[in-house]
Amino acid sequence: MTAPSLAKAPPPARGSALGAPSARRKITDRAVQGLVYLAFALAMIPLVSVLWTVVGHGLSRLDPTFFQFSMNGVGGKDAGGGAYHAIIGTLEQVAITTVIAVPIAVLTAVYLVEYGAGSRLARTISFFVDVMTGIPSIVAGLFVLALWLLAVGFGFSGFAGALALTILMIPTVVRATEEMLKLVPSDLREASYALGVPRWRTICFVVLPTALPGVLTGVMLAVARVMGETAPLLLTIFVTKAINTNPFDGPQASLPTFIWDQAADPNQNSIDRAWTGALVLIGIIMLFNLAARLVARRFKPAGR
Amino acid sequence: MAKRIEVSGLHAYYGGVHAIEDISMTIEPRSVTAFIGPSGCGKSTFLRTLNRMHEVIPGAYVEGKVLLDDEDLYASSVDPVAVRRSVGMVFQRPNPFPTMSIYDNVAAGLKLNGVRGKSRLDDIVEESLQGANLWNEVKDRLGKPGAGLSGGQQQRLCIARAIAVQPQVLLMDEPCSALDPISTLAIEDLIAKLKNQYTIVIVTHNMQQAARVSDRTAFFNIAGTGKPGKLIEIDDTSKIFTNPEVKATEDYITGRFG
Numbered sequence: 083m084t085a086p087s088l089a090k091a092p093p094p095a096r097g098s099a100l101g102a103p104s105a106r107r108k109i110t111d112r113a114v115q116g117l118v119y120l121a122f123a124l125a126m127i128p129l130v131s132v133l134w135t136v137v138g139h140g141l142s143r144l145d146p147t148f149f150q151f152s153m154n155g156v157g158g159k160d161a162g163g164g165a166y167h168a169i170i171g172t173l174e175q176v177a178i179t180t181v182i183a184v185p186i187a188v189l190t191a192v193y194l195v196e197y198g199a200g201s202r203l204a205r206t207i208s209f210f211v212d213v214m215t216g217i218p219s220i221v222a223g224l225f226v227l228a229l230w231l232l233a234v235g236f237g238f239s240g241f242a243g244a245l246a247l248t249i250l251m252i253p254t255v256v257r258a259t260e261e262m263l264k265l266v267p268s269d270l271r272e273a274s275y276a277l278g279v280p281r282w283r284t285i286c287f288v289v290l291p292t293a294l295p296g297v298l299t300g301v302m303l304a305v306a307r308v309m310g311e312t313a314p315l316l317l318t319i320f321v322t323k324a325i326n327t328n329p330f331d332g333p334q335a336s337l338p339t340f341i342w343d344q345a346a347d348p349n350q351n352s353i354d355r356a357w358t359g360a361l362v363l364i365g366i367i368m369l370f371n372l373a374a375r376l377v378a379r380r381f382k383p384a385g386r
Numbered sequence: 387m388a389k390r391i392e393v394s395g396l397h398a399y400y401g402g403v404h405a406i407e408d409i410s411m412t413i414e415p416r417s418v419t420a421f422i423g424p425s426g427c428g429k430s431t432f433l434r435t436l437n438r439m440h441e442v443i444p445g446a447y448v449e450g451k452v453l454l455d456d457e458d459l460y461a462s463s464v465d466p467v468a469v470r471r472s473v474g475m476v477f478q479r480p481n482p483f484p485t486m487s488i489y490d491n492v493a494a495g496l497k498l499n500g501v502r503g504k505s506r507l508d509d510i511v512e513e514s515l516q517g518a519n520l521w522n523e524v525k526d527r528l529g530k531p532g533a534g535l536s537g538g539q540q541q542r543l544c545i546a547r548a549i550a551v552q553p554q555v556l557l558m559d560e561p562c563s564a565l566d567p568i569s570t571l572a573i574e575d576l577i578a579k580l581k582n583q584y585t586i587v588i589v590t591h592n593m594q595q596a597a598r599v600s601d602r603t604a605f606f607n608i609a610g611t612g613k614p615g616k617l618i619e620i621d622d623t624s625k626i627f628t629n630p631e632v633k634a635t636e637d638y639i640t641g642r643f644g
Binding site for chain 1: 439467469471472475477482484485495497498499544547
């Protein structure tokens with residue numbers, strides 16, 4: 083519309099181009115809004131009901147004993163007993179997994195984004211990372227079982243479990259880090275190069291810190307994912323009721339396998355322990371997520 | 387500190403695309419040289435060949451010679467990282483490091499190149515911020531994030547960051563195009579001050595700015611889409627703006643162009 087015709091136009095009356103939105107548009111707006119709320123509610127139902135059930139069943143055994151004792155010498159029918167050995171096991175296994183997987187994954191992502199961009203090798207790696215993302219977790223467990231335990235000859239251990247979890251963790255962290263590195267504006271890299279800063283220092287001190295909050299979030303999601311894995315651990319850490327603080331020697335427990343073990347027992351006391359184990363696992367993951375949020379906020383780039 | 391730049395027979399390419407063709411010129415020390423010309427004529431590309439930033443882009447390469455006081459920047463023995471330390475650059479969009487404070491932004495070039503010592507860094511940071519006419523505005527909040535400053539202040543912060551590593555030459559790629567007139571004036575005053583110490587090359591789309599700040603002006607043009615950019619002429623700014631040798635320059639400056 084040109085200026086002169088606008089000036090000549092009569093003041094907007096009802097039904098004119100500048101009038102209220104049509105009834106049809108209002109109805110569509112309402113309908114879509116309703117659909118969005120409905121979808122949200124539907125998505126919340128399983129989430130809330132899982133939390134509700136786990137909290138409801140798990141609270142009865144959420145006592146100090148649960149955190150102080152293992153299941154050593156405690157039978158399925160007995161009351162008492164705890165998941166101390168399983169909590170220790172899970173924390174150690176996931177810590178080892180993180181220590182191995184995060185550096186490998188972050189460096190892979192750095193290669194893919196900063197050095198290899200578009201090269202044949204980078205595309206190949208990218209393809210296999212995608213393939214790895216789709217590996218069923220039990221296959222990772224079988225792989226470690228076949229290679230580390232059967233072929234090389236090591237015994238069941240927390241470390242073997244960590245190796246299986248590493249295979250599952252690497253691809254998710256690579257993907258998350260890659261996306262975050264791509265978001266770092268190339269302006270910043272150029273600004274750093276223009277100061278005569280070598281590429282590796284630019285990556286370490288400009289690119290990675292800028293991407294850090296996102297990378298941390300990605301790592302936390304991956305940690306949460308592997309913390310709940312059961313199948314690969316059954317094949318690699320085996321099952322034990324006793325405390326084993328050494329992740330490099332002998333079978334170790336973990337929360338998922340503890341839950342699996344206890345839930346398989348028909349006695350109510352065991353089933354209660356399984357629920358509480360699930361509650362504790364959810365609690366630990368939530369705590370980690372919270373911690374990561376806090377750290378990420380601390381490093382969040384200001385402005386922009 | 388300031389050094390002379392002599393360019394001879396310079397061609398630049400992006401992969402298979404010939405971006406600029408056969409450029410030769412001399413840029414005098416302690417003076418401001420402005421590059422003007424239509425968009426896409428290769429001014430920025432040429433500017434980026436002067437500190438080997440051009441080759442940062444995958445597939446981009448350069449042929450020809452750029453002498454910085456008789457030393458060829460493109461000699462095989464020369465480290466591009468060292469070149470960029472002596473030829474600093476300020477970009478079109480202010481780009482302070484978002485994770486760093488004002489202080490750390492200015493000190494970034496030094497810290498990342500391994501300069502240590504708090505008192506020495508303090509001195510250089512203050513000196514650079516004063517050099518960039520920013521000290522009085524930020525001296526009480528050096529620990530605050532650099533990205534929290536206004537656009538004009540951010541650009542001066544970027545200039546402070548560039549001069550903190552004490553380069554011999556300062557390249558500016560349309561440093562005011564994202565700024566309001568007041569901030570532009572602040573930057574232009576700063577350029578006038580900095581030229582006593584540095585060799586300054588500035589790319590600008592603003593003809594008045596070129597006329598105001600520069601001693602010499604180079605006009606670049608392009609024969610048509612897909613053709614490489616060329617240097618049409620370079621001369622004293624007063625001559626380019628009043629009595630240029632080439633008709634195309636006059637057409638461009640007077641606005642009769644395309």
